[in-house]
Amino acid sequence: MNFPNSLTILRFLLIPLFVLAFFSNIKYKYMIAIGIFLLSGLTDILDGFIARRYNMVTKFGKLFDPLADKLMILTVLWCFVYKNYIPSIIFYIVLVKELFMILGSAILYGRIKIVVSANIYGKIATFLFYVAIISILLKIKISIYILMMAVIFAIFAFVVYSMKYLSEYKKLRSTSNE
Template sequence: MNIPNALTTLRFILIPTYLFVYFSKINNSFLFAMIIFFIAGATDVLDGYIARKYNMVTKWGTLLDPLADKLMLLTVLFSLSYTNIIPHWVFYIVLIKEISMIIGGFTLLKKYETVVAAKYYGKAATVLFYVAIGILIFNKMFGLYFLYCAIFLAFFALYNYFIHFIQIKRQAKY
């Protein structure tokens, strides 16, 4: 296992760690959980940088890296909605979007042996989610504004991935 894939694996481990800390009774559990979330974000940036710079990109990493990101984001949105920091619909709408992306990704892999790497607009949406959640810590109203912008950008990414999916299916026909 190379370093980028180890960092992706670490992000999977941080998901239950985040939940344990967030819902624990320890002092400052919210703050510590947010630190775990931002550490996960830093490992995402780091693994992508290392993978590209040192030519360590693997199919495993290309597939599991975005899955780790999606699961971490959904976990955080779930916990924030469960504790009424954000509206519940935010979690559900992002959940539907992410499930659609996961199903589409696995379909492309299984049926067409194609892995679609993350595009800049998907990465921008992820960054905006991190920014929004960071702002939410200090200012709920301003943070929610950024969160809604992140949702819009995430659905723009979904639309573009859908167009790409259709193009791959058409190419496979011919």
């Protein structure tokens, strides 16, 4: 287990900590939740940088790093729906998109050992989700609009991923028919 993978595991552990902070009765619960959420984002950036810089990229990291990100964002969105901070449709759109992404990635990895890497639209969507989530916790008025932009970028990223997935799948089928 290398250091970047340890950071990925830490991000999985931060998910229930966020939920505990978010639903706690302590005075600064949202500030603590923001801190946990930002720590998750920081460790995501750090593990990716270290893995690439020091040639520590692993199959585990390729598969579980994006899963940790998806689970954190989905968990936070679910918490927001539960407290009626956002409409539930936003959570369900993101959930369905992520389930399709996970399923498609699992199929590609299982069949031809290819991991479809993040595209720029997915990175922008993730950044916007972070900004939206923090602005919601800080009760900034435009936060719902930022969240809607994040969802739009996430959908667009999904379309781009899908086209790449279909391209890889067609290659797989054509080579298996030869």
